[in-house]
Amino acid sequence: MEDLSNIGVIKDILRRHGFTFSKALGQNFLVNPSVCPRIAELGNAKPGFGVIEIGTGIGVLTHELAKRADKVVAVEIDERLIPVLNETLSEHDNVKIINDDVMNVDLGSLIRTEFPELEVAVCANLPYYITSPIIMMLLEQRLPIKSVTVMVQKEAGARLCAGMATRSMGAVTVAVNYFSEPEVLFNVSRGSFMPPPNVDSCVVRFNIKDKTPDGVDDEKFFFRTVRAAFSQRRKTLANSVASGLPCGKNVVLEAIAAASLPENVRPEQLPMEQFIAFANALGRLVPDK
Numbered sequence: 314m315e316d317l318s319n320i321g322v323i324k325d326i327l328r329r330h331g332f333t334f335s336k337a338l339g340q341n342f343l344v345n346p347s348v349c350p351r352i353a354e355l356g357n358a359k360p361g362f363g364v365i366e367i368g369t370g371i372g373v374l375t376h377e378l379a380k381r382a383d384k385v386v387a388v389e390i391d392e393r394l395i396p397v398l399n400e401t402l403s404e405h406d407n408v409k410i411i412n413d414d415v416m417n418v419d420l421g422s423l424i425r426t427e428f429p430e431l432e433v434a435v436c437a438n439l440p441y442y443i444t445s446p447i448i449m450m451l452l453e454q455r456l457p458i459k460s461v462t463v464m465v466q467k468e469a470g471a472r473l474c475a476g477m478a479t480r481s482m483g484a485v486t487v488a489v490n491y492f493s494e495p496e497v498l499f500n501v502s503r504g505s506f507m508p509p510p511n512v513d514s515c516v517v518r519f520n521i522k523d524k525t526p527d528g529v530d531d532e533k534f535f536f537r538t539v540r541a542a543f544s545q546r547r548k549t550l551a552n553s554v555a556s557g558l559p560c561g562k563n564v565v566l567e568a569i570a571a572a573s574l575p576e577n578v579r580p581e582q583l584p585m586e587q588f589i590a591f592a593n594a595l596g597r598l599v600p601d602k
């Protein structure tokens with residue numbers, strides 16, 4: 314087996330297959346040999362587990378996952394990489410590649426069919442243009458998974474793993490904290506990739522909670538309210554929600570008062586319970602939401 318994280322080997326494989334990187338697909342491949350084994354180890358790739366990988370590149374992380382887990386199902390959008398993967402992963406009989414956009418894959422049904430008797434984890438070096446949508450999709454579907462361990466831009470990692478009621482939080486922070494216990498595992502410099510991106514990265518892990526917070530009247534409306542609350546950076550909760558949802562500012566102010574919050578409160582000041590209390594109060598005032 315060739316060393317897939319050796320830059321010379323990677324260049325040779327890509328040259329033989331006439332492969333050129335697509336910036337639009339976020340193709341920055343890992344070439345630092347120490348990173349993929351760490352993601353696999355910390356990402357629950359182990360006996361008894363099936364792993365879903367999103368975006369294989371030439372299969373450098375896929376290889377480390379397949380060495381450790383019982384089975385790997387990897388979703389890769391770029392069909393030009395399929396012949397490359399047939400070569401680089403030929404030693405593994407526990408890997409299945411799906412050539413599709415991960416946003417179009419029914420992961421619930423994939424888990425039922427491919428991993429009927431295994432615990433499931435997600436691991437990926439994510440394409441950065443679609444980081445938040447992929448993470449939201451994984452969390453909001455309530456998939457039967459133990460953890461999501463992904464490489465993201467360092468700044469995105471800080472926002473994803475920010476605590477509630479902190480300055481750096483955003484809508485995605487609320488979702489992440491609602492469904493999981495997030496943590497930053499380690500940083501990765503831009504020089505670890507080919508081609509190097511313009512930013513540094515970090516690996517984060519979301520340990521999926523068995524139980525989400527109590528007391529939410531309507532989960533869909535809760536998340537609509539959260540998204541509206543952060544739709545206008547640095548505005549008050551009242552102004553953001555009034556412009557992001559089809560209800561007048563007076564109604565939003567009434568909900569803020571009903572949740573015992575100050576009129577000029579900002580969304581980044583709210584802990585989870587207060588967000589829930591506010592969204593519930595607003596939901597009761599907006600019956601046909």
Ligand code: SAM
Pocket residue numbers: 338339340341342343367368369370371372373374375388389390391413414415416437438439440441443
């Ligand atoms: N795992 C490889 C590595 O670490 O070297 C590649 C990571 S690269 C940052 C992201 C990969 O995701 C690319 O191979 C890209 O083609 C793929 N990709 C981009 N958008 C995707 C999508 N919507 N669904 C599935 N794969 C996607």
